[in-house]
Amino acid sequence: MTRRSGRLQAKHENGSRHADKIAKIKKEQCNRKKTLKRLSGETQNLRVQEGTCKAEVLIETPMEGLQDTFEQPGLSQGARPSPLPRLSWGCSEDVWVKMLSKEIKYKHTKSSLERHPRLQPKMRAVLLDWLMEVCEAYVLHRQTFYLAQDFFDRFMLTQEDMQKERLQLIGITALFIASKIEEIYPPKIAELAYVTDGACLEEEILQMELIMLKALNWDLCPETVVSWMKLYIQMASVYDFTNLLVPQFSQETYIQITQLLDLCILDINSLDFKYGVLAAAAFCHFISFDVVQKVSGLTWEAVESCVNWMAPFIETMTGYESAKLKDFSKVSSEDRHNIQTHADYLAMLHEAQQKCTIRISGIFPPTPPSSAEKSSSH
Template sequence: MTRRSGRLQAKSENASTHKHKIARIRKEQCSRRKTLVTSKRIHCEAQNLWTEEGIFEAPFDGLEKDTGVAPSKQLIQPSPFPLLSWGSSEDVWVKMLSKEVKYKHNKSFLQQHPKLQPKMRSILLDWLMEVSEAYTLHRQTFYLAQDFFDRFMLTQENVNKEHLQLMGITALFIASKIEEIYPPKIQELAYVTDGACLEEEILQMELIMLKALNWDLCPETVVSWIKVYLQMASLYDFSNLLVPQFSQDTYIQITQLLDLCILDVGSLDFKYGVLAAAALCHFLSFDVVQKVSGLSWDAVESCVNWMAPFVETVGGYSGVQLKEFSKVAPEDRHNIQTHADYLTMLNEAQRRQTQSMDGTFPPTPPSSTEKVTTH
């Protein structure tokens, strides 16, 4: 009995010591987190990036070149995220914004490739959407591939159109290995090219592309941004922030518009966050869009007006419906990349775009009344 009592006492003392140790570690982590936030604020103040309201300017400085809007009008409000149990909402928000500067894309890459036409890019991306649907790949996978391809083209010169399919399928191959749990095998991706690209060629292009991109493979895509915006606009359960709380139907309506827009090389004139916010402006009131994105009307105005012909074109077609996939759970259906007759829609949108040059689509903010229910 004495020996057993001794063991129980020792066990109790160890448990007490363990609890004190955990409490001390948590206290140190909290102190370290406060120090980090303070040092970050001091760092931002030193670079004139922090104002009294806690507004960040730096991440969207590049918009001045793209939209002609002065940086002072592009103030990014503090994080729209609620308090997070797994991290700092401000850190997550700033990290997302910083990627808008790090991962650059621009339609000027066409000037480096005189043998290519904008329509060739549209046809390639449309085909990649079709391949993505055939293999039930996620939307994020396709948009990663699109980003890899466009940024890779900025690093190259005088590419022939015969090499575009190889670059496109390689970009999708890389994106699949990053995003998918079960990515398509290289044999399958070579097969869908109908013999145009061999497995060895895809592997060689993969090394070339990774080196050219400097292994920077984690951009915030248009889909990343639209998911954040919709989640914040629809949020009703703060404890389940990582669980989608927006309507699947609303989401696929917006992503159909973005799918069409991304086929136009003019979409590369805008940051992905701005492109997503502009799309949301056509479905929700601008007050909501500004709250979830922190972007002023001046920052998104040109993109909203550029997108107007695409919105009108999509509106002329029957609404997109959620598709059933045999091996995809119902709650994940909206995340699968789908394909429609986008090339026909693109031609119509570009025709409307040419007609709008005379001012058919005036630069006026959206109505304050929400156009679509997000729940």
């Protein structure tokens, strides 16, 4: 009995200590909830004043940086209003300001190739075309490819005299990083090493990953060309503002616009333009500029040069088979337009660049798309 009582007493003491720990944890949780509620109330007071959102919010980049954007031709503060309606899940002005601020923070330029005298623009085009093919093979999303493209171009801007033998390693590593950010089930590193046909080992990809992350300063959340395009076409097609995050645009039109963007992004000169401008210019070839201005806040002066530069690309595309929606196993019909696809882009690019050369020489002056072309494309 004594022995049994001792065990029972020890069990009772352990139970008491356990109950005390639970009570302590619950008390801490309660205090945390009160603190969060108080902070939430303070944040709400900062965000809302007389039913409208204030502009003084924390964003990734300083507000002063936006002045550079507003000072550009066609991008005055009054000419770039937010196209977003009132949002139930956030302040539309905050969302818009943050998107604009990323255009300043995440810089890209075609001058990056000048830092690498042994590389040619065609090498970049071949690499990006191959990455599109890999994305389609592994059923990766368009955003994944465009993140990889952005990581690659910004990384090359931080390097000097890169050898062409390293390009495939940099490209597949950029896709490796992007897929881990964007995909629910990213491909294994062994799979990505396999598609390089032995050119890149798993250890090399892991080493390059660390090098790229450090060079990019872990800035991995740009607004890509395709994310801007999604915003524009969604705002142009939206009919139910209560479900703004649900796609309400035509999938067929969307993939035709993204095919144009896929083709244009292979050209190094596409880096002359901000991603938001590049997406707006592509949209101009499928819909009236009045709509583009409404959904982007950009003036014609801001997009005119990009629209004219893009004209040979859309002209070339019309000579090829139009992009079609593809079926992918284990991908819902609502999501299939988001999967990156591949076409004979290098052949299209060569033809479009020849037309660009002819236009630059003055034989055929650049002209904006006609209403008939827009209607037929749409």
